[in-house]
Amino acid sequence: MDFFDNLVDYNIDKIYPSKDALVKALSGEKKLRIYLGIDPSSSRIHLGNAIPLRKLAQFQSLGHQVILLIGDFTGMIGDPTGRDAARVPLTHEEVLENAKSYQKQASKIINFSGKNKAQLAYNSHWLAKLNFEQVVKLTSHFTVSQMLERDMFQKRLKEKKPISVHEFLYPIMQGYDSVALDIDVEIGGTDQTFNMMVGRELQRKIKSKEKYVLTLPLLEGTDARKMSKSFGNTIDIDEDPSSMYGKVMSLKDSLILKYFEMTTDPPINELKTIREALTKENPINVKKKLAKTLVTMYHSEKEAQSAEEEFEKVVQKGEAPEKVEEFEFKKADLDKTYLYFLTETGLVESNSEASRLAAQGAIVFDGKKVENVREEFSPDKNEILIKAGKRKFIVLKFV
Amino acid sequence: MDFFDNLVDYNIDKIYPSKDALVKALSGEKKLRIYLGIDPSSSRIHLGNAIPLRKLAQFQSLGHQVILLIGDFTGMIGDPTGRDAARVPLTHEEVLENAKSYQKQASKIINFSGKNKAQLAYNSHWLAKLNFEQVVKLTSHFTVSQMLERDMFQKRLKEKKPISVHEFLYPIMQGYDSVALDIDVEIGGTDQTFNMMVGRELQRKIKSKEKYVLTLPLLEGTDARKMSKSFGNTIDIDEDPSSMYGKVMSLKDSLILKYFEMTTDPPINELKTIREALTKENPINVKKKLAKTLVTMYHSEKEAQSAEEEFEKVVQKGEAPEKVEEFEFKKADLDKTYLYFLTETGLVESNSEASRLAAQGAIVFDGKKVENVREEFSPDKNEILIKAGKRKFIVLKFV
Numbered sequence: 001m002d003f004f005d006n007l008v009d010y011n012i013d014k015i016y017p018s019k020d021a022l023v024k025a026l027s028g029e030k031k032l033r034i035y036l037g038i039d040p041s042s043s044r045i046h047l048g049n050a051i052p053l054r055k056l057a058q059f060q061s062l063g064h065q066v067i068l069l070i071g072d073f074t075g076m077i078g079d080p081t082g083r084d085a086a087r088v089p090l091t092h093e094e095v096l097e098n099a100k101s102y103q104k105q106a107s108k109i110i111n112f113s114g115k116n117k118a119q120l121a122y123n124s125h126w127l128a129k130l131n132f133e134q135v136v137k138l139t140s141h142f143t144v145s146q147m148l149e150r151d152m153f154q155k156r157l158k159e160k161k162p163i164s165v166h167e168f169l170y171p172i173m174q175g176y177d178s179v180a181l182d183i184d185v186e187i188g189g190t191d192q193t194f195n196m197m198v199g200r201e202l203q204r205k206i207k208s209k210e211k212y213v214l215t216l217p218l219l220e221g222t223d224a225r226k227m228s229k230s231f232g233n234t235i236d237i238d239e240d241p242s243s244m245y246g247k248v249m250s251l252k253d254s255l256i257l258k259y260f261e262m263t264t265d266p267p268i269n270e271l272k273t274i275r276e277a278l279t280k281e282n283p284i285n286v287k288k289k290l291a292k293t294l295v296t297m298y299h300s301e302k303e304a305q306s307a308e309e310e311f312e313k314v315v316q317k318g319e320a321p322e323k324v325e326e327f328e329f330k331k332a333d334l335d336k337t338y339l340y341f342l343t344e345t346g347l348v349e350s351n352s353e354a355s356r357l358a359a360q361g362a363i364v365f366d367g368k369k370v371e372n373v374r375e376e377f378s379p380d381k382n383e384i385l386i387k388a389g390k391r392k393f394i395v396l397k398f399v
Numbered sequence: 400m401d402f403f404d405n406l407v408d409y410n411i412d413k414i415y416p417s418k419d420a421l422v423k424a425l426s427g428e429k430k431l432r433i434y435l436g437i438d439p440s441s442s443r444i445h446l447g448n449a450i451p452l453r454k455l456a457q458f459q460s461l462g463h464q465v466i467l468l469i470g471d472f473t474g475m476i477g478d479p480t481g482r483d484a485a486r487v488p489l490t491h492e493e494v495l496e497n498a499k500s501y502q503k504q505a506s507k508i509i510n511f512s513g514k515n516k517a518q519l520a521y522n523s524h525w526l527a528k529l530n531f532e533q534v535v536k537l538t539s540h541f542t543v544s545q546m547l548e549r550d551m552f553q554k555r556l557k558e559k560k561p562i563s564v565h566e567f568l569y570p571i572m573q574g575y576d577s578v579a580l581d582i583d584v585e586i587g588g589t590d591q592t593f594n595m596m597v598g599r600e601l602q603r604k605i606k607s608k609e610k611y612v613l614t615l616p617l618l619e620g621t622d623a624r625k626m627s628k629s630f631g632n633t634i635d636i637d638e639d640p641s642s643m644y645g646k647v648m649s650l651k652d653s654l655i656l657k658y659f660e661m662t663t664d665p666p667i668n669e670l671k672t673i674r675e676a677l678t679k680e681n682p683i684n685v686k687k688k689l690a691k692t693l694v695t696m697y698h699s700e701k702e703a704q705s706a707e708e709e710f711e712k713v714v715q716k717g718e719a720p721e722k723v724e725e726f727e728f729k730k731a732d733l734d735k736t737y738l739y740f741l742t743e744t745g746l747v748e749s750n751s752e753a754s755r756l757a758a759q760g761a762i763v764f765d766g767k768k769v770e771n772v773r774e775e776f777s778p779d780k781n782e783i784l785i786k787a788g789k790r791k792f793i794v795l796k797f798v
Binding site for chain 1: 472475526527528529530531532534535536538539541542543544546547552561562563564565566567568571572
């Protein structure tokens, strides 16, 4: 696929005002200023976040100025996007901590060094300085009905759930980022469309400048809902190789092609091959190829190879992995419940997880399935292999 | 009437949370802080504005701390109250100029000197200093639906007229005045109820303090609509004696009793006498008493007496007043139109006023009614008395 077509066609939902206008601007002499805003309420980048970052990287490789904007000011307020109620605000310290970690991970995708290095910006630098009069002037550019058009607010109105007045300020604040950074192009997920269009409006009203907006499709997570930290269904780019591999393998088969398209950079011919393979082969083989590709992208080919071998051994053949962590207990502990060992070792995170796994037959102590985790465990050996779920093994040693 | 009853019963629309609660607070030891907010979009105080000022004076005479708050910051934005569209903002210089003149006039009603002198405050002192984060925190106390409950916004929604987002900030700003001044009581017209209640809410939320709100009824102007500078129907307290007297005389008879009650301080027995007189006598005599009372209040008894005598002479008997201003013209001007002399002397303010008065038979040149003001005026004398409307006379001298 031609690189330029890829830029404006691939993984794009919509371009405002139009694709043609953007193509024209990109073909000019001018170095464009392009940004992606980051909500620093999380410190981790998942494969869904990586989609706009990878789009940013394409602009960077064309020689444009890319900017990663940390919403440290907006983050303290909390974007109401996709929330039914207002969020609990973060402290500024938490926000900065998250931003630091975010940049480190983002550097796997965009370049923060060299001649055309990506800029990092913090919106507290201009938003914290605005006074009441300036806020009033900014808000005077928008009507209440324009704000209420936002789908999320419509939903809340219908459900008779409250909308706080300060939530109207959020899109306007975020829109002002475009003005302060004097932006030509903004990239974001489709869930950010409203906020990005507010910025487009402000650029036109305050700077009489056309701001292009690229909306990118959203990715589904391991439970097939929108990938989001709050759903606990993310695959993070700093996930360790075997966990990343395993999570990809847990995806629904129907997502395999979409993941190839949206999270990797497959040559166009390969997408055809994949599409064909999905109709002929066992999908698990195609998914293994996806998992290996992603681990290679964010780690290395070697680690991808090991993750695959481990997966085949542990999950596909049901054997214990090569390196199994050992936990020592005293012999006096022998009368404790299964639950005690599962939670003490951290093999399960909660009593309810333990019960759920047991009900699925996924708790195995010394080769035997445990049905009731609240029963006592009284082994006759000093070393016991225990297993919870498909891929978690540890050894209990009684000394 | 007992002074205390007068304070909480007379010229009161509603008291929040209740009259009993306010009476209790007023009976305590504590000196209360009571304020009236002034929209400095006008420099003149009319009889409608004087109602809450006179209520403030009652609190002052009881020894409480009264504060006249000049909305110099809010004035720059423009209160949307009673407007169908957002106002054109004033400059800060205009606002301060108006405030200065306002205080001078207000000192006819409340005391700005002595032991318990009234304070003058400007809300720019705290509102201009608020930053974006503080604004966001203030706005987070209110929901969009709470704001939209305001009758004016409901009206606009129904008429599909836009509401600007910054108009939501206005009541919140004004409400914050109560917090910044640490207020116990606020007084205002019924049209300010919403804004005053927002301040009551903020005092409770931020300072856990009960703020009493007194709403006062609004007064009708010379055209029987709500008295308002924008309707041009006001009777201002610094109006010169004969103009004030004349404007009161132009009121509808049905407003006489209401004006006695709301704009003067009649002993309770006198109100009865007035009510009886209105059923028995020619209302013009009762209205003359009202006019004389008001001119006495804002000027002096002597000036009230002269104003009355002049009114009787000019309007009731149709004679020219004693002192008539003279304007000199050259004999070469003799061929000009009636309109030329009417507008050059300032006797009428516009061509349309001249035409309207002529149509009513109220333009008289040298004892003769002028029907068409665009005709030429060719007198055979060197001194001509001309008259426009009931009370305006001047002399033209041709030299």
